[in-house]
Amino acid sequence: MFSSRSRRLTEIGTPLPPTGTEVIMRRAVVLGASVAGLLAARVLSDHADEVVIIERDETDGTLPRPGVPQGTQVHAVLKGGELQLVRWFPGFLDDAAALGMVLPAPDTPVSVTINGVKMPATAMRPTVLATRPFLESLIRTRTLAVDNIRLVTGRAVGLEFDGDRVSGARYVPHNGADAVTERADFVVDAMGRSSRLADWLADSGWPRPELVRMPIKLNYATCLFEQDDQVSEAVMALAQCETDGLRRGAVVNRVEGNRWIMMVSGYDQDRPGRTVEELAAFCRQNFPPVFADIAERARPVGEVVTYRQADSRRREFHAVERFPAGLAAAGDTVASFNPVYGQGMTSATLHASCLSSYLRSGPDLDRPAKEYFDLVRVVVDAAWQTSTFADLELPHVDGPYPRGYHLTKRMSGLLFKASMSDRTIREQLSHVRGLLAHPDSLSRPGMLLRVLWRSLVTATR
Ligand SMILES: Cc1cc2nc3c(=O)[nH]c(=O)nc-3n(C[C@H](O)[C@H](O)[C@H](O)COP(=O)(O)OP(=O)(O)OC[C@H]3O[C@@H](n4cnc5c(N)ncnc54)[C@H](O)[C@@H]3O)c2cc1C
Known part of the structure; x- marks a missing residue:
């Protein structure tokens, strides 16, 4: 079961172009034209005569918008997502670079500091640095350039x-006309x-997928x-520190338009500030000088924008008894x-890959898309396992705890320490963080032995 999850995630994350695409429906409808919707539409365009996207925001995607309120915040694409963007839109990175996206060279120094300790470099650094609206506008332009995809503005x-x-699907058009139905297979x-x-679903008599939440209270x-x-030559820097039970983070990325985007974070009642001065003071107190230097000496573009996310959540579509x-x-x-x-x-791009696998498997479209949701579950489990496991250590987070939590926690402590001095372990860990590999790959016998051996060597030094 474990190794099969690992293998399936690797298959889902393949960078190879899809083969055996066949048109198997007349019309597909996608609700929402953000990253997940646009990628899903691109995949569906291989299998439908026509794809219609219904999006409530009137936008060209270049500015933050109400439907994507998180668009003002720092966004990074993990390696697994970068490969999928290129898979679905060949030449994506070259086009993006031509339009101003910052694509740092592989040898660009990236500073990662945890509790004041500089982390060793890995080969798995992200290469796409952009604001969220800019990235979305690139995906949108490429998606809407596909002949059989069209977009309508309206609220589903x-x-x-x-x-x-x-x-x-029924939607209310943007011009305020009565609701209309877009027929779809x-x-x-x-x-x-x-x-x-x-x-x-519940209103129409179908079971409601269970909603699992982990309250994180992120600021x-x-x-x-x-x-x-003159202020700094930083291209990308990340820092995290934990003191007195407070976990704080900071990121600064160089982005399009000759700008830096800087984010600082805290949890629960720990709020990093609402003004540039408060942000600078928070950086000076917690992180390496590059953050405060930029916050104090570079010219701000606009105001500090805050965002609070109450929880991580997943809807268990794969587990519902009946589904249309x-x-x-x-x-x-x-x-x-x-x-x-x-x-x-990155998860959204991998869901698109799941959709492609499902549609290429010759599915019976008159049966629920269970095989699709089973594939998506592999992606969700991998991401959930990595992120919620780390969040369970936050003092205000009290579950849900996965089976074997305490043993796994001890092993991950050893793994993290071993990764500091062992390049193979470090790279596998960054493959997992980049959603290129399943966390199960870290508990393969060879990897466990390597971690234990490395821990022994370090302890006896
Ligand atoms: C603060 C913050 C920082 C983040 N940073 C990162 C990051 O660094 N890297 C990363 O990969 N992810 C990050 N994320 C997550 C990322 O923003 C989302 O995972 C990503 O946008 C998923 O996109 P989506 O298409 O599923 O949904 P969304 O981006 O939320 O888009 C939903 C779309 O549906 C439309 N819509 C909603 N209701 C209707 C309706 N009734 N009718 C028609 N259209 C409708 C909306 O207008 C919108 O276009 C961050 C999230 C937050 C909150």
């Missing part, structure tokens, strides 16, 4: 059913964390600064994690 308000299958919900899909504060080489045919869900609708681990958009 419900599903239409025909017996045991979904037959369309297949509907993908990508309306994000606040999706009302579970309510719609973010983010500000953009004009990049200035012709319906899937992707992205944050299915699971949304503590954003400090940067897993959300």
